[in-house]
Amino acid sequence: MASLNxxxxxxxxxxxxxxxxxxxxxxxxxxxxxxxxxxDGVPVIDRSKLDKLLAKISKEFSRKGAVIKQDDIFVPWDDxxxxxxxxxxxxxxxxxxxxxxxxxxxxxxxDAKHTFRINRxxxxxxxxxxxxxxxxxxxxxxxxxxxxxxxxxxxxxxxQYVTYRGDDVEIHWHGKPSQCEIAYAKKNWTxxxxxxxxxxxxxxxxxxxxxxxxxxxxxxxxxxxxxPLVKLIDFSPCENYIVTWSHDPISVPANLPQGPxxxxxxxxxxxxxxxxxxxxxxxRTFPTTAYENEDPAMKKQMQWPALKWSSDDKFVARVTPGxxxxxxxxxxxxxxxxxxxxxxGVVDFEWCPHxxxxxxxxxxxxxxxxxxxxxxxxxAYWTPEVANQPAxxxxxxxxxxxxxxxxxxxxxxxxxxxxxxxGDFLCVKVDRHTKTKKSIxxxxxxxxxxxxxxxxxxxxxxxxxxxxxxxxxGERFAIVSSNDPNLGNPGPGITIKxxxxxxxxxxxxxxxxxxxxxxSRTSNTIRWSPxxxxxxxxxxxxxxxxxxxxxxxxxxxxxxxxxxxVKEEWGSGIQQLGSAxxxxxxxxxxxxxxxxxxxxxxxxxxxxxNGYAIWDFRGQELEKLILDRFKQFIWRxxxxxxxxxxxQRQIRKNLREYSRAFDEEDAAEESNVSAELIAHRKRLLDExxxxxxxxxxxxxxxxxxxxxxxxxxxxxxxxxxxxEWIDEVIEQIEEEVVE
Numbered sequence: 142m143a144s145l146n147x148x149x150x151x152x153x154x155x156x157x158x159x160x161x162x163x164x165x166x167x168x169x170x171x172x173x174x175x176x177x178x179x180x181d182g183v184p185v186i187d188r189s190k191l192d193k194l195l196a197k198i199s200k201e202f203s204r205k206g207a208v209i210k211q212d213d214i215f216v217p218w219d220d221x222x223x224x225x226x227x228x229x230x231x232x233x234x235x236x237x238x239x240x241x242x243x244x245x246x247x248x249x250x251x252d253a254k255h256t257f258r259i260n261r262x263x264x265x266x267x268x269x270x271x272x273x274x275x276x277x278x279x280x281x282x283x284x285x286x287x288x289x290x291x292x293x294x295x296x297x298x299x300x301q302y303v304t305y306r307g308d309d310v311e312i313h314w315h316g317k318p319s320q321c322e323i324a325y326a327k328k329n330w331t332x333x334x335x336x337x338x339x340x341x342x343x344x345x346x347x348x349x350x351x352x353x354x355x356x357x358x359x360x361x362x363x364x365x366x367x368x369p370l371v372k373l374i375d376f377s378p379c380e381n382y383i384v385t386w387s388h389d390p391i392s393v394p395a396n397l398p399q400g401p402x403x404x405x406x407x408x409x410x411x412x413x414x415x416x417x418x419x420x421x422x423x424x425r426t427f428p429t430t431a432y433e434n435e436d437p438a439m440k441k442q443m444q445w446p447a448l449k450w451s452s453d454d455k456f457v458a459r460v461t462p463g464x465x466x467x468x469x470x471x472x473x474x475x476x477x478x479x480x481x482x483x484x485x486g487v488v489d490f491e492w493c494p495h496x497x498x499x500x501x502x503x504x505x506x507x508x509x510x511x512x513x514x515x516x517x518x519x520x521a522y523w524t525p526e527v528a529n530q531p532a533x534x535x536x537x538x539x540x541x542x543x544x545x546x547x548x549x550x551x552x553x554x555x556x557x558x559x560x561x562x563x564g565d566f567l568c569v570k571v572d573r574h575t576k577t578k579k580s581i582x583x584x585x586x587x588x589x590x591x592x593x594x595x596x597x598x599x600x601x602x603x604x605x606x607x608x609x610x611x612x613x614x615g616e617r618f619a620i621v622s623s624n625d626p627n628l629g630n631p632g633p634g635i636t637i638k639x640x641x642x643x644x645x646x647x648x649x650x651x652x653x654x655x656x657x658x659x660x661s662r663t664s665n666t667i668r669w670s671p672x673x674x675x676x677x678x679x680x681x682x683x684x685x686x687x688x689x690x691x692x693x694x695x696x697x698x699x700x701x702x703x704x705x706x707v708k709e710e711w712g713s714g715i716q717q718l719g720s721a722x723x724x725x726x727x728x729x730x731x732x733x734x735x736x737x738x739x740x741x742x743x744x745x746x747x748x749x750x751n752g753y754a755i756w757d758f759r760g761q762e763l764e765k766l767i768l769d770r771f772k773q774f775i776w777r778x779x780x781x782x783x784x785x786x787x788x789q790r791q792i793r794k795n796l797r798e799y800s801r802a803f804d805e806e807d808a809a810e811e812s813n814v815s816a817e818l819i820a821h822r823k824r825l826l827d828e829x830x831x832x833x834x835x836x837x838x839x840x841x842x843x844x845x846x847x848x849x850x851x852x853x854x855x856x857x858x859x860x861x862x863x864x865e866w867i868d869e870v871i872e873q874i875e876e877e878v879v880e
Contacts, residue, residue, distance in 0.1 A: 175236040177262035178243050181228045182255050188223070191216065198229070201251065206405035207242035209233065230262065241399050250473075287357030289342045292324075293779070300732050302739065303344070304753065305335055305773035310346075312360075312777075315737070315755070318763075319810065325360050334773055338376045341778040343418070345383075347371055352385055354418070366416045366423075367403055375446040379454040382424070382471065384446065385414045391426060413447055415457070417472060425474040430461060444489075451518045452495035452564075453503065456539065458520070466490055466522065468539065477540060489558065490522035493590065496563030497614075497781065517541060519590070521567055523556045532556070534569050534586065536595060546595040548586060552576070561611040561618075565591050568618065570609050581605055583622070587653060598652045600644065607639070610667040612676075616646040617656070617694065619667045619676060636663050636686050641678055643694065643715060656694075657715050663688060672735035675718075675758045679729045682746070689721040689729075689740065691760035719760025725749050733779040737763070741774040 186194055195211040202209045215230040233239040239261060247259040288294075292301055299316035301324060310330035314322050331346035338345065343354040343363060351371055354364040366385060373386040390410045397403060401422040408414070411426035429443060448457050456477065458468040465481040495503070499516055517538040526532045532553035536545040550556070550571055557570040567588040572581055585600040605628060608621035623639045631637055641659040646652075663686045664678035678690040696716035725742040732739065741753040753774045754765040782789070792799070 174262045176233050176239045178231050178233065178239050179228060179260050179262055179265070180231060180246070181258040181260075182251065183225070183227055183229050183257075184251070184255050185227045186225050188218075191225075198251075201249065202231075202242065202246060204405060204407050205242075205245040205249070205401070206399040206403070207233065207238065207245055208406065209242075245399070245401060287359060287361065289356040289363070290780070291358045292341075292777070300734060300737075300779075301777040302732070303335055303337070303773070303775050303777070304771070305331065306768050307770040310335060312344075315732070317810075321764075327360075333372070335775065336374060337775055337777055338380045339378055339778060340380055340780040342380055342780075343376075345374060345376075347374065352383070354383075364418055364421050366414075366421065368414050373445055375448070377450045377454045377457070378452050381418060381454045382450075382457070383416050383418055384448050385416070386412055386429075386445070386447065388412070415448065415474060424472065425469070427459065430459065449490070449492055451492045451520075451539075452499075453518065456492075456518060458490070458492070460487060460490055460522075462488060466520075482537075482542070484522060484524060486524040486527045487522055488525060488556070490520050491558040491560055493519035493521070493564045493567070494560055494562055496565065497786075499564065500781065519545070519564075521558055521560075521569075521588075523550075523558065523569065526551070526553055534558075536567070536588065536590070546588065546597075548588075548597055550586070554581060557609070559609050559611060561615075562613050565589070566611065566616075568609060568611070570606055572605070585609075585620075585653075589651075596651070600653055604640070607665060608667055610669055612669050612673045612694075613671055615673045617643060617673075618653075619643050619669075621665055621667060634685055636683060637665065638662070639664055641667070662690075664690065666729060668729045668731060668738070670731050670735035670758065671733055675735065677729060677731075677738055679726065679740070681726055681729060684725075687722055687724050687726045689723060689726070689756070689760065691718045691720065691738075691756075691758065692716070693718050718758070721756060721760050721762065723754050723765075725751075728774065730774070730776055732776045739774055739776065741771070744770050744772050 180198075183198070184194065192211075195214055195216075198214060199209055199211055209231060213232045213234075215232075217226045217228065217230075218224070219226055231242070233242050243259045243261060246257050249257045251257055295314070297316055297320050299314045299320055301312055302315055303310065303312050308329050309326065310328075311326040312324045314320065314324050332349060333347040335347075336345045337343070338354075343356050344360070346353050346355070349370060351365060351367040351369065352374055353362055355361065356363045366383065368385040368387060368391075370387045370389045371385045372388055375384045377383070390412055391404050391408050391414070393404050393406050393409050399405070401420075404414075404423065404426070408423075408426040410428065412429045413427040415424045415426070416422065417424055427447075430447065448459050450457050455471055456468050457471065457474075458466055460466050461481075463486055465483045466487060467481040468477045469475060470477050495516075503515060517540070519536060519538055521534060521536050523534045524532060532550040534548045534550065534556070536547075537543060538545060548569075550569075550573075552573045552575070553571055554574050555572040559568040559570060561567070567590055569586040569588070571584045571586055573584060574581055583602045583604065583606040585602070585606075587598045587600065589596050589598070602620075602622060604622040604624045606620050606622050607628075609618065610620075611618045620642050621639050622642065623637055625637045625639070627635050628637055639662050641662055641664055643656040643658075644653045645656050647654040659678075662678065663680045663683070665683075666679045666681045668677045668679060670676065674693065674695050676692050676694065678692065680686040680688045693714075693716050695714050696718075697714040723740045723742065725747055726740045727743045727746040728739075728741045730739050731737070736758055738756045738758065739753060740756070742749070742751050744751045750767055751769065751771040752765070752767040753771065755763045757763060784792070
């Protein structure tokens with residue numbers, strides 16, 4: 142038996158083959174060099190500065206997510222001169238970490254004179270033994286990218302808008318009734334809300350994982366930014382950057398992907414993130430600004446946008462209330478001059494917008510021989526009264542930090558800064574209190590920024606101003622004011638009475654003059670047309686009133702153009718064009734052309750008759766839809782025109798000639814509609830005539846077949862059917878009429 146068992150075991154060992162299992166579970170041992178990288182571009186130092194250099198290198202690597210210790214760094218030395226050789230070896234511990242560090246830190250600016258260049262240690266030998274035989278690379282098939290502003294080339298010159306209802310997001314073309322159609326629709330396109338970028342290039346949607354940007358005719362995804370639980374976003378004016386905010390602080394789990402487009406351990410605990418749109422890279426993160434007053438009853442709501450951009454995207458700034466304004470340079474996001482603007486008590490600030498002329502000048506090269514300088518960025522800030530110091534509004538140039546103008550203010554409760562969109566005027570709305578502090582009144586301090594020494598005009602008002610709005614590209618503004626005793630604490634069902642006033646700059650006297658006041662209104666919102674001239678006064682957010690008033694501030698202009706002798710007086714050209722009502726209106730927005738106005742009632746505010754309506758500038762309703770669970774309506778913005786001022790002037794001059802072509806298109810469209818209607822009627826008539834002819838043929842055929850049957854019968858008498866009607870009197874009653 143022993144011999145038999147031994148023979149059996151030997152035969153089994155000979156039959157079993159473990160090579161496939163060994164190959165599957167084979168462990169490749171590292172040679173110890175795959176985890177090492179070579180970093181060139183390191184400053185040359187002596188041994189006394191070694192610890193400081195290693196600490197800074199470790200910090201720079203950790204900021205990008207490649208965490209290393211000083212013991213992981215080996216510095217080669219030149220013993221002849223006692224200095225380092227300008228490169229180092231770093232052991233990352235494993236090949237994956239080395240690959241990530243090489244990708245994240247290659248090209249990283251260590252300081253103003255040194256930039257890291259990184260290679261894998263194992264690549265050195267591979268590059269030394271590279272085959273020098275030229276192999277022609279495979280040419281990838283060219284796939285042209287869609288133009289992100291293709292909608293501007295629409296042959297019918299239509300605008301677009303987006304609607305968000307339930308889980309459905311739709312992008313619509315808007316034009317004449319026959320030109321309106323859905324351009325694109327998608328379900329569950331966003332989980333929170335949608336937004337356009339300032340120039341209309343990108344369409345942004347928000348998800349739990351972050352933000353997605355879409356664009357082009359096919360609405361393909363363009364970029365994404367991984368900021369979990371994001372709640373708010375803000376684009377820079379030139380669409381180069383985007384800011385995201387989440388109430389939940391940033392956390393970086395151990396298994397989170399690493400790279401320039403992801404958060405690193407250094408970002409943990411922050412709420413605000415700044416991203417570069419084209420590359421998708423994270424530039425910097427910030428915590429939410431905490432107010433010094435920690436009393437919950439006195440805490441202010443978080444200000445958004447928390448970061449404010451200069452008009453040219455060169456700077457972004459944030460305020461630390463009561464302390465300073467920090468201005469960061471783009472794209473490095475480094476603090477300008479490595480120091481903030483220390484301003485004791487500072488509350489708020491605003492950048493001056495660039496007008497069309499400023500943008501045109503910025504595109505032109507500066508001629509050195511004339512010593513010309515481009516206009517610097519300008520910002521305005523205000524500080525409250527502190528001890529014996531009055532409140533103050535200050536204008537400064539940036540980056541020179543030159544103070545241009547200061548204005549002292551007294552008995553100040555609150556200030557609001559309102560720039561005109563061309564940067565010509567700054568209005569500081571100052572809420573002031575009486576000496577007893579029992580009542581509030583308002584002053585408007587208006588800076589004429591384009592003029593020498595920045596003169597300031599004061600408009601004194603007795604009432605509280607609840608809304609202020611400049612006319613775009615104009616010298617007029619409108620305010621909503623009220624002295625209603627219920628203004629500060631309105632009860633349910635109470636409507637606040639307001640007055641609407643229009644002011645204009647009088648060039649002869651260099652002050653702002655009242656044009657007209659509309660009294661006893663309920664309007665609380667002013668919306669100017671983007672082209673100026675037309676304005677809508679709306680009652681928004683009220684449960685009892687929802688009025689819309691459409692006004693033209695240059696109504697007599699057309700009469701003057703036609704040669705009529707119209708005496709021009711201040712305020713005489715202000716004319717109401719129409720009025721309307723949209724129950725429960727929550728949002729009012731003009732389209733970019735200034736020809737149409739959209740009003741909407743959002744389910745985010747209430748659930749009664751949600752939907753939207755579109756009106757023309759005269760207040761005529763063009764479209765109105767009541768939609769359950771309707772949330773959002775936004776017009777797609779347009780970038781500024783590529784036409785020069787002279788070209789635009791020529792177009793306005795020859796507008797009648799262009800109008801003829803448009804009139805012909807309208808007539809052709811109407812005739813096409815008429816032709817289609819006539820063709821439809823003719824088709825119905827032909828079908829009716831064909832049916833009649835068919836019926837006649839059927840009747841004639843039936844008569845012929847019946848006649849043949851009758852002729853076949855012998856001497857059958859024809860019978861005549863006679864109907865007899867008999868009247869029978871059932872009851873007869875006689876009545877006598879007494880007169």
